[in-house]
Amino acid sequence: MSHMGYGCLMAVDRDHVLRSAAALLTRKSTATMDEVAKAAGISRATLHRHFAGRDALVRALESLGIAECEAALDTAALDEGPAPDAVRRLVRTLEPSAALLAFLYTENQLFEGEQQNAGWTRIDDRIAALFRRGQAAGEFRIDLTPAWLTEALYGLLASGAWAVTEGRVARKDFTHMITELLLGGALRQDTPRRKES
Amino acid sequence: MSHMGYGCLMAVDRDHVLRSAAALLTRKSTATMDEVAKAAGISRATLHRHFAGRDALVRALESLGIAECEAALDTAALDEGPAPDAVRRLVRTLEPSAALLAFLYTENQLFEGEQQNAGWTRIDDRIAALFRRGQAAGEFRIDLTPAWLTEALYGLLASGAWAVTEGRVARKDFTHMITELLLGGALRQDTPRRKES
DNA sequence: GTCGCATGAGACATGAATGTCTCACATGGG
DNA sequence: CCCATGTGAGACATTCATGTCTCATGCGAC
Numbered sequence: 001m002s003h004m005g006y007g008c009l010m011a012v013d014r015d016h017v018l019r020s021a022a023a024l025l026t027r028k029s030t031a032t033m034d035e036v037a038k039a040a041g042i043s044r045a046t047l048h049r050h051f052a053g054r055d056a057l058v059r060a061l062e063s064l065g066i067a068e069c070e071a072a073l074d075t076a077a078l079d080e081g082p083a084p085d086a087v088r089r090l091v092r093t094l095e096p097s098a099a100l101l102a103f104l105y106t107e108n109q110l111f112e113g114e115q116q117n118a119g120w121t122r123i124d125d126r127i128a129a130l131f132r133r134g135q136a137a138g139e140f141r142i143d144l145t146p147a148w149l150t151e152a153l154y155g156l157l158a159s160g161a162w163a164v165t166e167g168r169v170a171r172k173d174f175t176h177m178i179t180e181l182l183l184g185g186a187l188r189q190d191t192p193r194r195k196e197s
Numbered sequence: 198m199s200h201m202g203y204g205c206l207m208a209v210d211r212d213h214v215l216r217s218a219a220a221l222l223t224r225k226s227t228a229t230m231d232e233v234a235k236a237a238g239i240s241r242a243t244l245h246r247h248f249a250g251r252d253a254l255v256r257a258l259e260s261l262g263i264a265e266c267e268a269a270l271d272t273a274a275l276d277e278g279p280a281p282d283a284v285r286r287l288v289r290t291l292e293p294s295a296a297l298l299a300f301l302y303t304e305n306q307l308f309e310g311e312q313q314n315a316g317w318t319r320i321d322d323r324i325a326a327l328f329r330r331g332q333a334a335g336e337f338r339i340d341l342t343p344a345w346l347t348e349a350l351y352g353l354l355a356s357g358a359w360a361v362t363e364g365r366v367a368r369k370d371f372t373h374m375i376t377e378l379l380l381g382g383a384l385r386q387d388t389p390r391r392k393e394s
Numbered sequence: 395g396t397c398g399c400a401t402g403a404g405a406c407a408t409g410a411a412t413g414t415c416t417c418a419c420a421t422g423g424g
Numbered sequence: 425c426c427c428a429t430g431t432g433a434g435a436c437a438t439t440c441a442t443g444t445c446t447c448a449t450g451c452g453a454c
Contacts, residue, residue: 027305032441043402048443084384106303108226131383140383148374149383151360152353159352168344177345185382186328186337186346187281229411240432
């Protein structure tokens, strides 16, 4: 046969496999191990040699997502400068991981057992702390809880990643759309707010 | 045996089955037909008598979600009054359907084929038209596209529904959290916006 | 050239979910 | 009272993803 045009390197690029899997599973969360393997350009046997099974693959994706998240949190330096600017830095830094996070966000199976990865809790806490800092500094409103703002950030990241892959939003507008909506909302600056009921 | 305490009525309450299925599948999207049946308090055989298979069940849930969405769109009277108020009415009216919509939103299998239900397009168009109307009236910012605002609304509804079931947000705050974030954003009113780059 | 090693291809068994069937029972109407 | 209907329970075959295995190939190292 020899239908593989490129030479086979010594070892499969594990990172490449994970990213291909993330890209595919984001679009089709029920994809078969065989489809995942084909998407990565390897055989099902090799895929299984590197990841004991589907569960192990998803767990590896989870670890990758957590690692990228925490790296982004470090890079964004959430403790420095005005909190709104820190949010902008965070979203911009998180953009390359958005598709992976969108997949993990909908993989609710990861969060049901008590063996859920503690990494998510750490990440949640760090982001919530950022919003809390902004509230304490008088930059953010206090009627939106830090927990909700954190959850909303996840949701907007997932929606944004999805909208980009669907072509409803240009990739270059990803960061702008998310940060502006999250921070400023849809209303124009000069539009008076409606009284609270 | 006679382990069923309540008398069996003439016909299974189809709506009750669908709502039970939606509640379960929202938490565990990979639930078995047997689990769905047990959640609804019926046997797998009866479940299969009413819905030919898992696919048919999901399609029925989709139709239910579309119907509730369109009913909410009608009730909210999006064409009347200020656009921001219409958004508030829409979110409030959509709240009871939020969990179902959150499940359908993550069921990306519904949107991949070209046989996707045209109802979603109609709904998208109506909501996008609302945002476009608000932009034309000078109430909404024009740098956030109607398509993105629509997508963000879906994302926030899903995040809100998820946050409520997880206990991170009180159910009574659902509408407030979503509408205030979507319309006003996280920044305080008097916080100066950062210059656009 | 030869060996080692990772891979691709495919066969095979296993397990789970599904779809279909039959039978018994309980209810409600005639 | 008897029958029709809808249901629960369970058996059964089928399908499919998965996990495991073997074997051949191709490349790099020695």
